[in-house]
Amino acid sequence: EAGVAxxxxxxxxxxxxxxxxxxxxxxxxxxxxxxxQILGQGPKLLIQFQNNGVVDDSQLPKDRFSAERLKxxxxxxxxxxxxxxxxxxxxxxxxxxxxxxxxFGPGTRLxxx
Amino acid sequence: xxxxxQLDSQVPVFEEAPVELRCNYSSSVSxxxxxxxxxPNQGLQLLLKxxxxxxxxxxxxxFEAEFNKSQTSFHLRKPSVHISDTAExxxxxxxxxxxxxxxxxxxxxxxxxx
Numbered sequence: 001e002a003g004v005a006x007x008x009x010x011x012x013x014x015x016x017x018x019x020x021x022x023x024x025x026x027x028x029x030x031x032x033x034x035x036x037q038i039l040g041q042g043p044k045l046l047i048q049f050q051n052n053g054v055v056d057d058s059q060l061p062k063d064r065f066s067a068e069r070l071k072x073x074x075x076x077x078x079x080x081x082x083x084x085x086x087x088x089x090x091x092x093x094x095x096x097x098x099x100x101x102x103x104f105g106p107g108t109r110l111x112x113x
Numbered sequence: 114x115x116x117x118x119q120l121d122s123q124v125p126v127f128e129e130a131p132v133e134l135r136c137n138y139s140s141s142v143s144x145x146x147x148x149x150x151x152x153p154n155q156g157l158q159l160l161l162k163x164x165x166x167x168x169x170x171x172x173x174x175x176f177e178a179e180f181n182k183s184q185t186s187f188h189l190r191k192p193s194v195h196i197s198d199t200a201e202x203x204x205x206x207x208x209x210x211x212x213x214x215x216x217x218x219x220x221x222x223x224x225x226x227x
Contacts, residue, residue, distance in 0.1 A: 040122075040219070042218050043203070044217075091156055093157075099213075101162065104156030106155055106156045
């Protein structure tokens with residue numbers, strides 16, 4: 001069974017630029033999560049989808065971050081414009097449904113200069 | 114709201130020695146508990162989980178954890194560590210019932226010394 005795929009693995013941009021991350025969850029998994037992991041901290045949930053609907057985006061900085069999950073499969077997370085403090089690893093995870101075990105992708109390491 | 118505390122940010126231990134990584138949580142309701150491992154430049158991998166039943170939970174790679182409700186703890190243990198266990202370990206909690214998001218601790222870096 002293929003795992004959670006993410007791309008790109010690494011990205012370096014200048015502040016005020018835009019960036020987008022892509023995630024393909026495990027086939028059949030209804031729930032998809034985006035986490036932000038700042039160096040030295042645990043993952044922080046940004047947004048959670050159940051199929052193509054948003055369940056929780058309370059910690060998503062909506063003035064610059066956006067995410068979508070069209071057709072309830074793949075998802076993209078966008079930052080526009082980026083700030084220095086957005087430098088982090090962005091992890092995507094999926095689970096068969098809400099509350100079940102989460103499977104994580106390898107993450108995208110974003111550096112904002 | 115729930116919270117998770119991992120008091121030790123780094124734990125150095127010699128190869129083949131035992132190790133315990135501490136995790137304490139705070140919650141007003143019953144919880145599910147998890148330990149994840151993160152190797153360098155990789156995502157998180159589930160080591161073990163406590164949902165119900167026996168308070169001693171066995172996971173992958175020889176790790177185990179014990180749920181202690183009275184002390185609100187879920188410490189991770191391994192009797193003999195290997196170099197390959199060098200990684201960062203995260204404790205996480207999920208409230209039982211209804212929708213709740215998983216809350217992660219700040220992580221403990223385990224460094225196994227040859």
